Amino acid sequence: WQLAEREEDPAATRILFEVAAKTDTWESAPEKIDANLSRLLLRFHGRSAAETPQSLEMWRWLFQSAYLLSQDTTVAWRTVCVGLISHPDFYFY
Numbered sequence: 605w606q607l608a609e610r611e612e613d614p615a616a617t618r619i620l621f622e623v624a625a626k627t628d629t630w631e632s633a634p635e636k637i638d639a640n641l642s643r644l645l646l647r648f649h650g651r652s653a654a655e656t657p658q659s660l661e662m663w664r665w666l667f668q669s670a671y672l673l674s675q676d677t678t679v680a681w682r683t684v685c686v687g688l689i690s691h692p693d694f695y696f697y
Contacts, residue, residue: 620644620685627677630668637667644684649693663687 612626624633624640641663642653653660663684670683688694 619647620681626681629671629677630664638664641667641684644688648688649691649696651693 622640622643624636628636628640630637638660641660645651645653645659645663651659666687667680667684671677671680674680
């Protein structure tokens, strides 16, 4: 999670939050959340969500569920990152 904290520096290169802000919610910025999830899926798994839009459904559900339970976007993004890193596709890419 140090990477997310580093990205709070305006001069830092964005890796985790290329499109969405750390504080964006599904209610406030669904397009940004989807775009950011797409970028993370490509970065972590080498898969383009443009080729298979349904591939975002699981990650969208994970983000929304984590946020719903915690009411904290940091927890939601952390949950997504853990899911991406622990997913078998992470090891194949």
